[in-house]
Amino acid sequence: xxxxxxxxxxxxxxxxxxxxxxxxxxxxxxxxxxxxxxxxxxxxxxxxxxxxxxxxxxxxxxxxxxxxxxxxxxxxxxxxxxxxxxxxxxxxxxxxxxxxxxxxxxxxxxxxxxxxxxxxxxxxxxxxxxxxxxxxxxxxxxxxxxxxxxxxxxxxxxxxxxxxxxxxxxxxxxxxxxxxxxxxxxxxxxxxxxxxxxxxxxxxxxxxxxxxxxxxxxxxxxxxxxxxxxxxxxxxxxxxxxxxxxxxxxxxxxxxxxxxxxxxxxxxxxxxxxxxxxxxxxxxxxxxxxxxxxxxxxxxxxxxxxxxx
Ligand SMILES: NC(=O)c1ccc[n+]([C@@H]2O[C@H](COP(=O)([O-])OP(=O)(O)OC[C@H]3O[C@@H](n4cnc5c(N)ncnc54)[C@H](O)[C@@H]3O)[C@@H](O)[C@H]2O)c1
Numbered sequence: 001x002x003x004x005x006x007x008x009x010x011x012x013x014x015x016x017x018x019x020x021x022x023x024x025x026x027x028x029x030x031x032x033x034x035x036x037x038x039x040x041x042x043x044x045x046x047x048x049x050x051x052x053x054x055x056x057x058x059x060x061x062x063x064x065x066x067x068x069x070x071x072x073x074x075x076x077x078x079x080x081x082x083x084x085x086x087x088x089x090x091x092x093x094x095x096x097x098x099x100x101x102x103x104x105x106x107x108x109x110x111x112x113x114x115x116x117x118x119x120x121x122x123x124x125x126x127x128x129x130x131x132x133x134x135x136x137x138x139x140x141x142x143x144x145x146x147x148x149x150x151x152x153x154x155x156x157x158x159x160x161x162x163x164x165x166x167x168x169x170x171x172x173x174x175x176x177x178x179x180x181x182x183x184x185x186x187x188x189x190x191x192x193x194x195x196x197x198x199x200x201x202x203x204x205x206x207x208x209x210x211x212x213x214x215x216x217x218x219x220x221x222x223x224x225x226x227x228x229x230x231x232x233x234x235x236x237x238x239x240x241x242x243x244x245x246x247x248x249x250x251x252x253x254x255x256x257x258x259x260x261x262x263x264x265x266x267x268x269x270x271x272x273x274x275x276x277x278x279x280x281x282x283x284x285x286x287x288x289x290x291x292x293x294x295x296x297x298x299x300x301x302x303x304x305x306x307x308x309x
Pocket of ligand 1: 008009080121144224
């Protein structure tokens with residue numbers, strides 16, 4: 001098994017570090033356009049192999065895609081992150097060109113790869129990857145919902161004073177401060193609805209805090225977060241390569257599911273060796289359906305910006 005991570009910045013390197021430690025693949029390639037960055041980080045990570053006890057072979061490459069040849073999974077994290085006060089959507093102008101170029105290069109050497117898109121604005125970058133490559137839709141997966149769902153569980157665990165591992169909760173819709181939909185009605189604490197324990201005001205606060213989870217960290221750190229995004233990318237790669245059939249919320253191409261077409265949006269999907277293998281439709285109530293439609297409208301207008309670039 002071989003994985004390539006394109007972009008060796010904060011998210012890419014953290015994702016690679018998680019993949020190496022978990023021995024998800026035998027060969028792991030880090031790539032970046034910044035001279036020496038990927039090679040340096042790859043060496044640094046390899047020097048933890050005996051300390052952490054893993055046997056993943058990590059190499060780095062400055063823009064030489066021949067090193068990525070035969071990758072089973074390619075994770076795209078290249079592009080600029082947001083700064084405090086910025087929305088993910090403001091990154092589109094720069095990141096669209098980067099993601100399109102990276103996809104072309106990747107497929108030259110790994111025509112059968114499953115592509116995981118992390119670069120923001122992720123829903124639109126996933127749509128762009130699908131449109132520009134024309135590869136089967138099940139092989140393009142946007143990573144956002146796994147992270148947002150994890151942040152949702154964190155917020156719930158803080159209010160419930162419980163272990164996040166005991167929680168089941170998902171975020172669907174777009175991966176944006178105003179487009180994501182934390183489904184609190186369906187969230188459970190070991191099968192018991194969390195709504196049983198939290199009053200309406202607290203529920204609203206949990207949802208609001210989840211939606212600005214990324215922006216809150218950007219304000220605190222001064223740039224976009226990387227530990228949870230990197231771990232989420234690695235969890236997705238693991239589910240693919242180990243054919244886990246995990247149910248994750250991922251950004252995938254919809255063809256009538258959840259009432260939407262010609263758009264990539266976050267919905268629950270089964271992840272396995274073929275990429276995303278099945279969309280799971282859950283019964284949204286009228287309010288959630290309306291939020292989902294609004295989220296789709298916002299993402300669609302962001303996708304339209306691609307036509308002007
Ligand atoms: N989907 C999510 O949940 C999620 C979460 C966090 C961050 N992000 C996004 O991930 C992206 C990366 O964030 P980061 O914090 O790692 O940024 P970063 O600046 O630390 O790293 C980005 C790296 O990409 C490299 N790069 C730029 N153009 C490239 C190209 N053409 N080819 C190869 N490498 C190139 C840069 O040299 C840099 O090292 C951003 O767009 C950010 O918004 C997404």
